[in-house]
Amino acid sequence: MAENLQLLSISENNLEKCLKCSICTVYCPVAGVTPFYPGPKHAGPDGERYRIKDAVFFDEKALKMCLNCKRCEVACPEGVQIADIIQSARIKYAKHSPGLREFTLANTDLVGSMATLMAPVANFATGLSPVKAVLNTAVKIDKRRKFPAYASQKFETWYKKHAAAEQDKYAKQVSYFHGCYANYNYPQLGKDLVKVMNAIGYGVKLLDKEKCCGVPLVSNGFIEQAKKQGEINMASMRESVKQGRPIITTSTSCTLMMRNEYDHLLHIDNKVAQDNLSLATRFIYKLVESGEVKLAFHDDYKKRVCYHTPCHMERLGWTVYSTSLVKMIPGVQFIMLDSQCCGIAGTYGFKKENYEVSQKIGEPLFRQIEEANVDNVITDCETCKWQIEMSTSAKVLNPISILAEALDVEKTIELNKK
Amino acid sequence: MNANIAKKHYDVIIIGGGATGVGTARDCAMRGLSTLLVERYDFTTGATGRNHGLLHSGARYAVTDKESATECIEENMILRKVARHCVEEHDGLFITLPEDDLAYQAKFVESCLAAGIRADIIDPEEAKRLEPSVNPTLIGAVRVPDGSIDPFRLTIANVTDAKLHGADILTYHEVTELIIENGRVLGVKLRDNKTGEMSEARAEITVNAAGIWGTLIAKMAGVTVNMFPAKGSLLVFGHRVNNMVINRCRKPANADILVPGDVITVIGTTSDRVPIETVDDMRVTPEEVEVLLTEGAQLAPALATTRILRAYAGVRPLVASDNDPSGRSISRGIVCLDHETRDGLAGFVTITGGKLMTYRLMAEIATDMVCKKLNVDKKCETATTPLPGAETSPIEEPKSHVYAFNARVGRHGTYASKVVSKDEIDNALVCQCEEVTVGEIKYAVENQHVSTLTQLRRRTRVGMGTCQGELCALRAAGVLCETCKKSVSESAADLADFMNERWKGMYPVGWGSTLSEAQLMSNIYQGLCGLDNFSK
Numbered sequence: 028m029a030e031n032l033q034l035l036s037i038s039e040n041n042l043e044k045c046l047k048c049s050i051c052t053v054y055c056p057v058a059g060v061t062p063f064y065p066g067p068k069h070a071g072p073d074g075e076r077y078r079i080k081d082a083v084f085f086d087e088k089a090l091k092m093c094l095n096c097k098r099c100e101v102a103c104p105e106g107v108q109i110a111d112i113i114q115s116a117r118i119k120y121a122k123h124s125p126g127l128r129e130f131t132l133a134n135t136d137l138v139g140s141m142a143t144l145m146a147p148v149a150n151f152a153t154g155l156s157p158v159k160a161v162l163n164t165a166v167k168i169d170k171r172r173k174f175p176a177y178a179s180q181k182f183e184t185w186y187k188k189h190a191a192a193e194q195d196k197y198a199k200q201v202s203y204f205h206g207c208y209a210n211y212n213y214p215q216l217g218k219d220l221v222k223v224m225n226a227i228g229y230g231v232k233l234l235d236k237e238k239c240c241g242v243p244l245v246s247n248g249f250i251e252q253a254k255k256q257g258e259i260n261m262a263s264m265r266e267s268v269k270q271g272r273p274i275i276t277t278s279t280s281c282t283l284m285m286r287n288e289y290d291h292l293l294h295i296d297n298k299v300a301q302d303n304l305s306l307a308t309r310f311i312y313k314l315v316e317s318g319e320v321k322l323a324f325h326d327d328y329k330k331r332v333c334y335h336t337p338c339h340m341e342r343l344g345w346t347v348y349s350t351s352l353v354k355m356i357p358g359v360q361f362i363m364l365d366s367q368c369c370g371i372a373g374t375y376g377f378k379k380e381n382y383e384v385s386q387k388i389g390e391p392l393f394r395q396i397e398e399a400n401v402d403n404v405i406t407d408c409e410t411c412k413w414q415i416e417m418s419t420s421a422k423v424l425n426p427i428s429i430l431a432e433a434l435d436v437e438k439t440i441e442l443n444k445k
Numbered sequence: 446m447n448a449n450i451a452k453k454h455y456d457v458i459i460i461g462g463g464a465t466g467v468g469t470a471r472d473c474a475m476r477g478l479s480t481l482l483v484e485r486y487d488f489t490t491g492a493t494g495r496n497h498g499l500l501h502s503g504a505r506y507a508v509t510d511k512e513s514a515t516e517c518i519e520e521n522m523i524l525r526k527v528a529r530h531c532v533e534e535h536d537g538l539f540i541t542l543p544e545d546d547l548a549y550q551a552k553f554v555e556s557c558l559a560a561g562i563r564a565d566i567i568d569p570e571e572a573k574r575l576e577p578s579v580n581p582t583l584i585g586a587v588r589v590p591d592g593s594i595d596p597f598r599l600t601i602a603n604v605t606d607a608k609l610h611g612a613d614i615l616t617y618h619e620v621t622e623l624i625i626e627n628g629r630v631l632g633v634k635l636r637d638n639k640t641g642e643m644s645e646a647r648a649e650i651t652v653n654a655a656g657i658w659g660t661l662i663a664k665m666a667g668v669t670v671n672m673f674p675a676k677g678s679l680l681v682f683g684h685r686v687n688n689m690v691i692n693r694c695r696k697p698a699n700a701d702i703l704v705p706g707d708v709i710t711v712i713g714t715t716s717d718r719v720p721i722e723t724v725d726d727m728r729v730t731p732e733e734v735e736v737l738l739t740e741g742a743q744l745a746p747a748l749a750t751t752r753i754l755r756a757y758a759g760v761r762p763l764v765a766s767d768n769d770p771s772g773r774s775i776s777r778g779i780v781c782l783d784h785e786t787r788d789g790l791a792g793f794v795t796i797t798g799g800k801l802m803t804y805r806l807m808a809e810i811a812t813d814m815v816c817k818k819l820n821v822d823k824k825c826e827t828a829t830t831p832l833p834g835a836e837t838s839p840i841e842e843p844k845s846h847v848y849a850f851n852a853r854v855g856r857h858g859t860y861a862s863k864v865v866s867k868d869e870i871d872n873a874l875v876c877q878c879e880e881v882t883v884g885e886i887k888y889a890v891e892n893q894h895v896s897t898l899t900q901l902r903r904r905t906r907v908g909m910g911t912c913q914g915e916l917c918a919l920r921a922a923g924v925l926c927e928t929c930k931k932s933v934s935e936s937a938a939d940l941a942d943f944m945n946e947r948w949k950g951m952y953p954v955g956w957g958s959t960l961s962e963a964q965l966m967s968n969i970y971q972g973l974c975g976l977d978n979f980s981k
Contacts, residue, residue: 036752036957043683043752046962047878047912062869069877076684076708076911077852077880084851105958 040108040115040291045072051099051109056368057092060387064092067099071109078116085120092384093117094372095246096338097283114292118250125248128166132374133247136239139211142177150176169382173417175212175409182214186233190221197230201310202267204260204285206278207239208409216277219431220307224275226439227311227320232272234263240281243374245292257295260285264299274300275307277427279339279407280373282306287343306407308426309348315355322430323438324356332429333362333399335392335415337408341366349407349426356433362399367392371414386418393418405429450613455481455648457815458633460620460662462486463493464596464801466654467603468808468827474610475830476816476823481646482604482612485619485638487900489600491656493801494903495727495759497679497713498706499690500524500532500592501802504539504564505697507556513778514560517802521590523828524599524805529835530858531598535705537591537690538572539564540583542743545695550585553694557589564589578687578745591690593706596801597903598856601893602832605860609833616894618644623651623666623793630666630784630793650815653795654807657724657762663795668788670795671765674724676758677714678733680741680954683752683911686710691744700740703748707855707906708879712741712748719760729756729953752958754913755950764798779803781810785818792818834858852880856905857888864888875924876917878910883924890928898922898943914947915966919974937979944970945980 036043045068052058052066064070070090077084090113099109131138152158153174163170182205194200201224209217221231238260241253264274276282286304289297314320334353336346346366354361370389375381396404396419404421406412412423424432455478459470462484470482484490503517525532541547550566557564565588572579572586579586604614615635622634624645632647653662653670663670685705693701704711715733734756742749764780780798784790796811809825816823831837836859849872854861864885865871871884889895889904898921901907907921908914918940926936944966951963970976 037747037750038684038752043911044958045911046958046965047916048965049916065874065877069874072911073877073880076878079685080705080708081851105961 040112041106042072042075042112044105045107046105047073048104050102050104051107054098054102056096056098056370056388057094057384061092061384063089065089067093067109067113071099071112072107075112075116078120082120085116087117087121090117092381094338094368094375094388096368096372097342098338098368101341108291111288111292114245117248118245118292121248128168128378129247129249131166132168132377133243133249134239135207135211135243139177139207140181142211146177146179150174163379167379168377169379171382172377173413175413177211178214180214182210182217183233185214185218186221190231193225194230194232197225197228199228200230200232200272202234202264202272202274203231204234204237204240204264204274204276204281204304206276206281206409209277213409216425216428219425219428220275220277222431222436223311223427223434224307226434226436226443227314227322228440228443232267234260234274235266236260236263240284241293242280242284245284246373246375250293254293254295257285257289257293257297261289261295261297261299264303268299268303273303273305273310275305275310277307277407277425278409279306279337279343279345280410283339283343306343306345306348308352308407309345311430312348312352315352321439321442322355323435323442324358324433325435326358328356328358328433330358330402330429330433331360331362331400332403332405333364333396333401335364335369335396335404335406335411336366337406337411338368338372340407349405353405353426353429356429358433359429362401364392364395364399369411369414371410373410376414385414389414389418396421403429450481450615450646451644453479453481453613453646455479455646456819457481457650457652458483458646458648459652459654460633461491461654461656461659462488462600462616463491463654463656464489464600464603464804465656465796465799465807465811467600467607468804469652469654469796469811470612470614471603471607471610472808472812472825472827473815474607474612475826476812476821478815478819478821480607480612481648482607482614483618483620483633483635483646484614484616487616487903488604488894489597489903491658492759492761493596493600493656493804495679495757496596496677496801497702497704497711498593498596499702499704499802500534500594501800502537502589502591503560503562503802504537504553504557504587504589504591505692505702507560507562508553509697510778511556511560514556514562516779516806518560518562518590520802520806521592524594524802525592527805527828527831527835528594528599528602529831530855531595531602531832531835533593533706534590535592535689537589537692538576538579539587539589539692539694540572540579540744541585541694542580543582543584545693547585549696550587550694554587557587562589576687576689576691578747579691580743580746585694587694591692593690593704594801595706598834599804599832601904602834604894605833605892614894620662620665623662625666625790628789629791650792650794650818652811652815653793654797654811656797657721657760659762659795659797660721666784666790666793668784668790668793670782670797672721672797673763673765674719674721675761675763676717676719676727677761678729678737678756678758679711679713680734680737680756681754682710682712682748683754684708684710686745686747686751693744698740700737701744703741703744708910709754712737712744716761724760727758727760728949729758731953733758734953753954754911754959755947756953757950762797779807779810781807781814783814834860849874849880849882853882853885856885875920876905876907876910878912878917879906881905881907881917881921886921886924887928890925896925896929896931897939898925899946901925902943908943908947912962913951913966914944915962915969918943918947919970934979937976940970941976941980944976
C-alpha cells in the first residue's frame with residue numbers, strides 16, 4: 028500500500044508536522060504583548076512555506092521580534108522546531124548586515140576582555156547618563172537598560188592563580204565551561220562551582236580553549252564567527268572527554284546552544300556535547316540521587332527563595348534538577364514561580380526597539396517576585412538575572428551559588444571520603 | 446436572475462465557466478459583442494480547476510504531436526506577458542533515469558527545436574545544482590521553458606476583464622434546454638441552481654464551451670460531439686519540494702510531471718477512461734495514490750517522505766476527431782465545430798479539446814467564428830492586451846501592514862492595491878497558511894462572484910494550505926456570513942459542505958500528519974462546534 032512508502036515524514040525542523048493548532052502562539056511571550064508579531068506558528072512553519080517559494084516573503088521586521096525563548100517548541104505537541112525554523116530563516120535570508128550595536132552585544136568575548144581590563148571605568152561609564160544617551164541614540168541600546176557590571180578580574184585569571192594547582196589531587200575530574208558571564212561579569216559563580224565540586228571530590232579543569240558558545244553571535248547575525256567558535260569548543264570538549272573529563276556548565280543558554288542547536292543551526296558535529304555536556308546542577312543531582320555523593324549543609328542556614336525557570340531551561344527540560352537540588356537544603360523555604368519569560372532573552376532586551384516589549388513580557392513575573400517577598404530569586408540564567416535585578420528589588424543567584432553558601436564543606440568532604 | 450438579462454438580446458451566449466468559456470467571453474466582449482456567460486455552478490469547477498497548473502512549454506508533446514507542441518510554446522510565451530501575475534517562470538527539466546533510453550533524449554531535443562521550443566541539454570551535475578530535489582541518479586537532463594500557472598487566477602482575471610468590457614456573467618445558472626426554432630439555436634433555458642427559478646436568455650449565437658459536459662450540451666441541441674472522459678488524478682504536497690518543473694524524458698506516461706505552484710508541489714497524473722455518468726464526482730483511488738507516489742519519487746525522491754495534503758482528480762475532455770464515429774482517433778488539439786455547416790444547426794458553435802495552455806487560442810478561434818457569423822470585422826487583441834492585474838504599472842505598496850501584502854500581489858497582481866485594507870480588521874489574517882486577509886475576502890465578495898466558502902477558496906486559496914481549513918474555515922465562514930448578510934444556519938450549512946469537500950481530498954491520503962490534521966479538524970468542527978447538526 029501507498030502509505031508504506033510514507034512511513035517516515037521527514038522535513039527540515041519538522042516543518043510539515045505542524046497541525047496549525049496554534050498552541051505555540053498561546054505560549055509565545057511576544058505575541059501576548061504586541062500585535063505586531065504574528066506569533067511563532069505564522070512566523071515559523073507558515074512563513075517558511077512562502078520563504079521556500081521566494082525570499083521576498085522573508086519579513087525581517089516581524090522575525091526579529093522573536094525572542095528565541097523556545098517556549099513554542101516546548102508547547103508544540105507535534106515536535107515542530109518552531110524557533111529553529113525562525114532562527115534558520117534569519118540566518119539564511121537576513122539582508123541587513125549587523126552594525127556596531129550588534130557587534131558590541133554579540134562579541135561578549137572581545138568586549139568582555141576589554142571591559143574587565145578597565146572594569147571600574149567601564150562600569151562607571153555605562154552608568155553615566157551622557158554615555159547612556161550616546162548608546163541610546165547612536166548605538167540604539169536602550170538608555171533605560173542597566174548594564175551588567177564587569178568584574179575587575181576574570182574568572183580564568185583567578186582560577187589560574189588560586190585554583191588550578193590543587194585540582195589534580197582529586198581522583199575524579201570535570202571540565203568547566205564557564206561561559207562569558209562567569210568569566211567577565213560574575214567570577215564568583217565560577218568560584219562557587221569550584222568550591223562545590225571540590226567538596227564532593229571532583230577536580231575542576233578548564234577546557235584547552237573556550238570560546239563564546241555563539242548565542243549572541245547568532246542572534247545578532249554573526250553566523251560564520253559562531254561556526255568557527257563552535258568548532259573550537261567542540262574540539263576542546265572532545266579532548267576533555269578523551270581525558271576522562273565530562274563537561275559541566277552554569278549557563279542554560281550556552282548549554283542549549285552547544286548541546287541542542289549546533290548541529291542543525293550551524294551544522295557543527297556536536298555529538299560530544301550531546302553525550303557529555305550537562306548543567307552542573309543536573310550533574311550533581313544525578314550523583315546525589317545515585318548515592319555516589321552526599322551533601323551536608325550548615326545547620327543555621329536559613330533563606331526564603333523562589334525559583335524562576337529560564338526559557339531555555341524549560342526547553343532543556345532540566346528545571347527539576349536545579350529545583351530538587353536547592354530543595355535539599357534544609358533551611359531553604361522554597362517557592363516555585365510560574366514558568367514565564369522575563370523578557371530579556373539574551374541581548375534582545377538591550378535593543379532600543381525591544382525595550383518596551385521586553386519589559387511588558389516580564390511584568391507578571393516581576394509582580395510575582397515582589398509579592399513573594401524572598402531573600403533571593405534563584406535562576407540558572409545570567410541574562411534573566413540582569414533583567415530581574417534591573418526590574419525588581421530582588422537579588423538573584425545561580426543555584427550553584429546558593430549551594431555553595433549553604434554547603435558545609437568540611438562535613439561534605441568527610442561524608443564523601445571512602 | 447436579473448430581469449434585464451432576460452429582456453436583452455445578446456450577440457453571443459457562452460456556456461461554461463472554465464478557462465475556455467471565460468476566455469471566449471472576454472474575447473467576444475473585447476470585440477464589442479454583447480456577451481452573456483452562463484455557468485451551472487462556479488467558475489473553474491471542471492478540468493480548469495483540476496489539473497497540474499503547468500505552464501507547458503509544449504516539450505511534452507514535441508515528439509508525438511508537433512502541432513500541439515507549437516501551439517503550447519506560442520501560448521506559453523503569450524501568457525508570460527498577458528497573465529504575468531498568474532505565471533511563475535521557473536523553467537523545467539526533462540530527466541533521463543538509468544532505466545530510460547538516453548537515445549530518446551536526442552529525438553526529444555530535435556523535436557522540441559523543430560516545434561520552436563528552446564531545449565538545452567545540460568549536464569546531470571548542473572541539473573542537480575539547479576534543482577537539488579531531482580533524482581540524483583539521473584543520467585541526462587534537458588532544460589525547457591516550462592513554468593507554472595494558476596488556473597484560478599487566470600480564470601478570474603478573464604472574468605474581470607470580460608465584465609469590464611460589458612459582458613454579463615451568470616454563475617449557478619444551468620442550461621436545461623437549448624431554444625431551437627427552424628434549425629437555429631436562439632438561446633438557452635436556464636435553471637438558477639440556488640433558487641430553482643427558471644428563465645431564458647437569447648442570442649444570435651450560442652457557444653458550447655462546457656468542457657467534458659459539452660458532449661451533453663451538444664446532445665441537447667440534437668447533435669453529436671464524441672468525447673472520451675479521461676480521469677487524471679493528482680497529489681498535492683505540503684510545501685514546494687522542487688523549484689523547477691521535473692518531467693521524465695520518455696514517452697508520456699503516468700505520474701511523470703512534478704510541478705511547483707505557489708507554496709506547494711503537485712505530482713500527476715494518471716489517465717483512465719471513465720464513463721460520462723461519473724464525471725460529476727471523481728474520487729481518487731488507493732491504486733492511483735500508489736502509482737503517483739511511486740512514480741513521483743522517481744522524479745524527486747523526497748516525495749516518498751513528504752506530507753501529502755490532499756488528492757484530487759479531474760476529467761480531460763478528449764475529443765474524437767471529427768467524423769470518426771468509432772472515436773478511436775483522439776486528438777489533443779483544438780476542436781472548433783460550426784454546427785451550421787457540420788449538422789445544419791445554425792447559431793451554435795462548440796469549442797472543445799485543447800488544454801488549459803491553449804485556452805486563449807481556443808477562445809480566439811471560437812470568437813473568430815462567432816464574429817464571422819455576425820459579420821463583425823474586429824481583430825483579436827487578447828494575445829497582446831494584458832489581463833487585469835498583469836499590467837506593467839508598478840504596484841502601490843500599503844503604508845503600513847506589509848503583512849500578507851506579497852501573497853496578495855501574487856494573487857491579484859496590480860489589483861492588489863484594490864484589496865480593502867483600510868483598518869486593522871481588514872488586515873487581519875483569516876487564513877494564515879495562505880495569508881488571506883479579511884479585506885481580501887471582502888474584495889472577493891464584492892468583485893468575484895463569491896457567496897460560499899468553496900467559491901472563496903477558488904478565488905483566494907482560503908483552506909488550501911497545510912491545515913486544509915482546520916483553522917481558517919470557521920473564521921472565513923464568519924466573515925462571509927457578515928459580508929454576504931447570510932443567515933447563521935445558511936453559513937453553518939455552507940461550512941459543513943466546505944469541510945466535507947476538504948475531507949474528500951484528505952481521505953485518500955489519510956495517514957501521518959494529514960490524518961492527525963483530519964482528526965483535529967473533526968474534533969473542532971464535529972465535536973466542539975457540533976457541525977453535523979447543520980449538514981444538509
